[in-house]
Amino acid sequence: xxxxxxxxxxxxPKELLLDLENQWFEFQAEALDVGKGLHNFVKEYIKSHAKxxxxxxxxxxxxxxxxxxxxxxxxxxxxxIAQLDEKTDRAWRAVNWGSSHMVGRKLPVGYFRPGxxxxxxxHFREGRWYSTGxxxxxxxxxxxxxxxxxxxxxxxxTKGREAIFNxxxxxxxxxxxxx
Amino acid sequence: MELTxxxxxxxxxxxxxxxxxxxxxxxNRITPKEKDLPAIIIREGTSSYRDIEIGSRLYKRQITxxxxxxxNNDSERLTLKxxxxxxxxxxxxxxxxxxxxxxxxxxxxxxxxxxxxDMTDYRIRLGEDLANLDLIxxxxxxxxxxxxxxxxx
Numbered sequence: 001x002x003x004x005x006x007x008x009x010x011x012x013p014k015e016l017l018l019d020l021e022n023q024w025f026e027f028q029a030e031a032l033d034v035g036k037g038l039h040n041f042v043k044e045y046i047k048s049h050a051k052x053x054x055x056x057x058x059x060x061x062x063x064x065x066x067x068x069x070x071x072x073x074x075x076x077x078x079x080x081i082a083q084l085d086e087k088t089d090r091a092w093r094a095v096n097w098g099s100s101h102m103v104g105r106k107l108p109v110g111y112f113r114p115g116x117x118x119x120x121x122x123h124f125r126e127g128r129w130y131s132t133g134x135x136x137x138x139x140x141x142x143x144x145x146x147x148x149x150x151x152x153x154x155x156x157x158t159k160g161r162e163a164i165f166n167x168x169x170x171x172x173x174x175x176x177x178x179x
Numbered sequence: 180m181e182l183t184x185x186x187x188x189x190x191x192x193x194x195x196x197x198x199x200x201x202x203x204x205x206x207n208r209i210t211p212k213e214k215d216l217p218a219i220i221i222r223e224g225t226s227s228y229r230d231i232e233i234g235s236r237l238y239k240r241q242i243t244x245x246x247x248x249x250x251n252n253d254s255e256r257l258t259l260k261x262x263x264x265x266x267x268x269x270x271x272x273x274x275x276x277x278x279x280x281x282x283x284x285x286x287x288x289x290x291x292x293x294x295x296x297d298m299t300d301y302r303i304r305l306g307e308d309l310a311n312l313d314l315i316x317x318x319x320x321x322x323x324x325x326x327x328x329x330x331x332x
Contacts, residue, residue, distance in 0.1 A: 154321075159225065
């Protein structure tokens with residue numbers, strides 16, 4: 001006698017789901033684009049947040065990317081902890097979360113560049129300490145400051161959440177507006 | 180003072196005001212020294228901005244802050260992080276109007292309130308045996324918190 005039909009966006013939930021289903025292959029392709037974009041983001045983040053000049057990209061280059069498409073499933077993975085530990089001798093952890101492990105310790109005799117072999121405050125965070133090659137000074141510096149955290153893993157997680165939210169939203173918008 | 184710095188300083192003030200519950204020796208923005216443990220450190224994270232509607236220049240900001248716990252032992256680490264999480268989950272945190280005076284910050288009235296919308300926490304492991312680490316690095320915990328600041332900009 002009474003039939004109630006509730007349609008949101010002019011479609012029943014079944015119709016919405018069907019429209020979403022029909023876009024699955026496009027969704028998979030765009031999800032992988034998001035994955036590659038995030039991989040690029042974290043590598044650039046590390047390079048742009050390096051505290052000293054002359055960063056060669058050891059940690060950024062050790063961050064792997066893997067993706068897979070299976071029936072009804074799409075996935076990507078950025079970074080592998082075992083691989084990062086091995087390739088960076090676990091240094092990525094101290095760079096990501098910061099560390100005080102060197103504070104109060106003496107570095108090997110060497111020289112600082114640029115500037116004088118013995119660094120002064122005007123070159124704070126402008127150069128590096130070299131203990132091989134070049135002309136050594138007699139000076140061996142004490143480390144006074146902890147390594148500040150870079151939080152690149154956390155930045156990737158935040159960025160990843162946002163990117164996946166936007167991707168799902170984009171497809172929902174497309175389905176809602178499709179006649 | 181601009182919003183991000185006001186948010187960080189307001190969060191520090193909120194935790195300081197509740198330090199009788201927390202029992203931290205130091206609540207600050209920089210890595211503590213051993214004598215300051217247990218300590219809570221607030222650091223700036225990333226922000227995301229969402230348009231309130233397509234084509235609008237108005238947006239809502241969500242800001243992520245990193246709250247790091249440095250403790251003397253494992254029990255202290257777990258207790259302190261649970262207390263911080265509980266405080267943040269159960270309260271709206273005032274964002275104050277702040278101006279920088281002569282070597283100090285002057286806090287005015289709250290202008291807005293921020294609320295937690297997402298939170299994760301985990302132990303920081305530096306990949307070494309605890310015995311090889313300085314005390315400062317042994318019992319660390321990170322709480323990654325995203326706040327909605329409750330206003331359209």
